[in-house]
Amino acid sequence: MPAGNWKPIDTDLDIFPTVERLMFERRRRGQGPPRSLEYFQDAIAEAFATRNREIPEGNRNGHRTIKTSGSVKQSPQEALFAAALAVDAELREKKLNQ
Structure with a gap:
């Protein structure tokens, strides 16, 4: 999912927290920032999918x-x-x- 297709994704709920988490993990491992936005796209797509997943029927x-x-x-x-x-x-x- 290229960055141009991120329009349906909520910046506050999907993008910012995901980028923040991934950057924290990179800093902790002593790594610098990624070279491209593509680094984030799978994690952002997963965050979006998780947030929009149907809640399972419970008892x-x-x-x-x-x-x-x-x-x-x-x-x-x-x-x-x-x-x-x-x-x-x-x-x-x-x-x-x-």
Whole structure:
């Protein structure tokens, strides 16, 4: 992607941070500036593609049910919630019996 084709790319989100990162890496290795803008084009194209990639579909509310050999195992969040409900029910029962 030649520099002339960078028009759809956001300077503040794609170009500046990428150039800054690559230049920092070059300075750290004791290297000077590159001789051409072509040095940056693959990294800038990758930054643009990453920023514009679709967000993958996730599970609602972070629930994840783990299936193991035909049975269904609770996610850690579900197990914690179930334990809290059990403790709450036990405390309510004790309070009613007082």
